[in-house]
Amino acid sequence: MSDAFRAGVTGPAGRMEYSHRPDTTQSFENALEKARNGERLTVDDGVELLTTGTESPEIDQGRKEEVLRIADYRRAETVGEAVTFVANLNNNVTTACNTGCQFCNFKDTASKFETEYTEDHGGFTKTPEESREIVRDAVERGIYEVCSVSGLHPAFALDDEHRERLEVCDRNDLDYKPPAAYTDDPGTYCDQMEAMSVDGVHVHSMTPEEAYHARRGTDWEYEEVYRRLRDAGLDSVPGTAAEILVDEVREVICPGKIGTEEWIEAMEAAATVGLPMTATIMYGHVENEMHRVQHLDVIRDLQDRTGNITEFVPLSFVHEQTPLAEHGVVESGASTDEDELMIAVSRLFLDNIENIQSSWVKYGDAQGLKMLNCGANDFMGTILSEEITKRAGGSYGQFRSFEEYCDMLSAIGRPPVERSSDYEQRRRIDVGSDRIGPRLGPAADGTPLIK
Numbered sequence: 001m002s003d004a005f006r007a008g009v010t011g012p013a014g015r016m017e018y019s020h021r022p023d024t025t026q027s028f029e030n031a032l033e034k035a036r037n038g039e040r041l042t043v044d045d046g047v048e049l050l051t052t053g054t055e056s057p058e059i060d061q062g063r064k065e066e067v068l069r070i071a072d073y074r075r076a077e078t079v080g081e082a083v084t085f086v087a088n089l090n091n092n093v094t095t096a097c098n099t100g101c102q103f104c105n106f107k108d109t110a111s112k113f114e115t116e117y118t119e120d121h122g123g124f125t126k127t128p129e130e131s132r133e134i135v136r137d138a139v140e141r142g143i144y145e146v147c148s149v150s151g152l153h154p155a156f157a158l159d160d161e162h163r164e165r166l167e168v169c170d171r172n173d174l175d176y177k178p179p180a181a182y183t184d185d186p187g188t189y190c191d192q193m194e195a196m197s198v199d200g201v202h203v204h205s206m207t208p209e210e211a212y213h214a215r216r217g218t219d220w221e222y223e224e225v226y227r228r229l230r231d232a233g234l235d236s237v238p239g240t241a242a243e244i245l246v247d248e249v250r251e252v253i254c255p256g257k258i259g260t261e262e263w264i265e266a267m268e269a270a271a272t273v274g275l276p277m278t279a280t281i282m283y284g285h286v287e288n289e290m291h292r293v294q295h296l297d298v299i300r301d302l303q304d305r306t307g308n309i310t311e312f313v314p315l316s317f318v319h320e321q322t323p324l325a326e327h328g329v330v331e332s333g334a335s336t337d338e339d340e341l342m343i344a345v346s347r348l349f350l351d352n353i354e355n356i357q358s359s360w361v362k363y364g365d366a367q368g369l370k371m372l373n374c375g376a377n378d379f380m381g382t383i384l385s386e387e388i389t390k391r392a393g394g395s396y397g398q399f400r401s402f403e404e405y406c407d408m409l410s411a412i413g414r415p416p417v418e419r420s421s422d423y424e425q426r427r428r429i430d431v432g433s434d435r436i437g438p439r440l441g442p443a444a445d446g447t448p449l450i451k
Contacts, residue, residue, distance in 0.1 A: 018248055022289040028053035028063060035070050035348045046293035046349045050341050059337045071344035071375030078347075079354055079377045083409050084419040084426065087402070087438035087449055088145035088204075088381035089138040091131055091196065094186050095123035097151030098175055099209075101254040102323045103243065103285055110154050110175075113182045125153060125184040128195035135198045138384060142449045144441030145381065145421045146196050148205040149240055155179045158214040159190040159228055169217045176217070189214050190232035197233030199442040202421040204278075206234055208266035209241035212258050222269030230273055236421060237270040239279035239309070245298040246291045253286060253324065264302060271306035276422050279309050279353070283342060284317035284334030285324055292342065296349045303352045310423055311355035311378060314342045316362045339363060340374045347375030355423060360400065369412055378419075379405065382438075382449055402438060402449055406431045 024044035031045035041049075048054060052063035096110040108123030126134070135146050154177045157163035166176045179185035186192070189206065196203050206214070206229050208222075215225045226237070243253060245260045258266075270277050279299045283292050303309045317333040324330045334342070347356050357378040358371035368379065384399045402418075409416040410431050418427045420440055429436050435446030 016252075016286060016288070018288065018291075020246060020248065020288070020290045020294060022047050022051055022054055024048055024054055028055075032063075032066060032070070035067070035074075038074070038351075040351055041349050043290075043293050043297050046296060046345055047289050049348065050289045050293060050345045052341070059335075059341070061337075064337060064341060067348075068340060068344050068374045071347040072373050074347055075356070075375045075377055081414055082417040082426070082428065083372055083377060083379050083414045084355070084417045084423070085379045085400075085405055086145050086381035086419055086421060087143045087441060087444065088147055088421075089135065089143045089384045091126075091134050091146050091148045093131060093148060093150040093192055094125040094153045094156075095151050096125055096153040096182075096186075098154065099152055099254070099256040101257065102327075102329070103253050103282065103317065105322050108151070110151075110177075110182075113153075113184065114177075115181065115183055125182070125186050127185055128187040128191040131192055132195040132198060135196045135201060139198050139201050139441065140443050142438040142441050142444040142447065143201070143382065143384070144438070144444065145202040145204055147238065147381075147383075148192070148196060148203070149207055149238060150210070152210065152213045153182075153186050155182055156186055156213060157188050158225060159188050159232075162214065162218065163188060166217050171217060174216045190228060193229055193232040193234045201442065202235045203233050204236045204238055204421060205229075207238055207241040208263045209257055211266045211270075212262065222266045223272055226266075226270045226273045226275060230275055234275065236310075237267070237275050237277040239267060239277050239299075242280050242295070243282045244287045244291050245281075245295045246287070249287045249291050260298065264298065267302060268306060271308035275308070276310050277308050278311050278313060279303075280313045280315055281342075281346075282315045282317055284338060285330055293345070293349065296346060300350050300352060303350070307352075309353050310421075311357050312346055312350055312353050313357040313359065314339075314346055315359060316342070318362065336367065339367065340371065343371045343374040343376050365408060369408060372412070372414060379409070384449075402429070402436050406436055 024047050026044035026048050028048045031048035034041055034045055049067050052060040095108045096113045098110050108121050112121040154175045157166055193203055211222055211225050247259050281295050316339050355378050356376045358368045358376035359380055360368035382400050406416050406429055416429045418438055418440055425440055427439055437446050437448045438444040439446050
């Protein structure tokens, strides 16, 4: 546990002794006018919109609705009325991880996976062969994207050369043990990328944190890491492990993770080797509104330099079964008002990212649909299996069928559109057809993905 966590983090973000606070020299009215006119917003503008005015501690409902209306107009102006989604599968390789993030209940201490450990712990590690079979079955059912984000297993190396280096390295700070020490061998990261590259499926994997793990003990640049992963089958990079890209918050919730600058360095490297990427924010824990908008500013600046971010994904913190809740640091996640404003301000602030995603896993169906009128235009994917949010206490399910997508979107009068991972291919679905399943995948023929 970090020193900052021990030193009296005992309640909501409003009682945290942070350097960055939601104080501005801007007014809400000026910020709203700039948003209405499509001007590029400053951080102070974003804070005023996110708080509906910093002169009051409460969210003003009338002002909130004005922000949502402008964001919805900007969404329609930018991407139109279509709501996109993707036929995808989550294949998380392992829960073994020693990083100790305070917001996460997905992990299991890696020592529980060692051969000497005999008690049941509920975690898992998949071999490359197991990953291949899981993805192959899903591709045959119609998916064309596999998203893989995993714990930082101590036996994970980038490739065989990296493993050889780790084997002879005498540093004890690298959290490495050979695969033989564990009951299941995850292979190397490159092994997993190759295994999941079934019949042209799009592999979306290797966060900046995983890339950091995949170069430990070497002097390799991130570009070298992502180049090897790309050659092994990686197609795009999830900009998760971002949480809040302000280090005074990261020191509290994830002191064992890389800092903001290293996260940026890894993402820039992924862009340099030609890998598209997404970006995320995880909000509603111990951060404040200034931190949230500073995070948006980091993302917008990264997109200005790279142009490689295909979508932005706000992730509302699910708190129930996390260390932050267990230690009494948080009693709840973000409110519905905060969720709606986060989507809206993301749309207005990130003027260089076309697609804003609404996560039905985080918000549920009804609120997820509401977000599509707050600035979001993408509604995630089929997923088929979701472990990370479920383990944190999420209760909104683990999969979504195309039929459900069509029913929900038709009910709110928005056209459902199947898309590719990079948004380059789109297919408007004929809701009246009897074959409304996916068609963009290598084995997709319009039949239902899930029966």
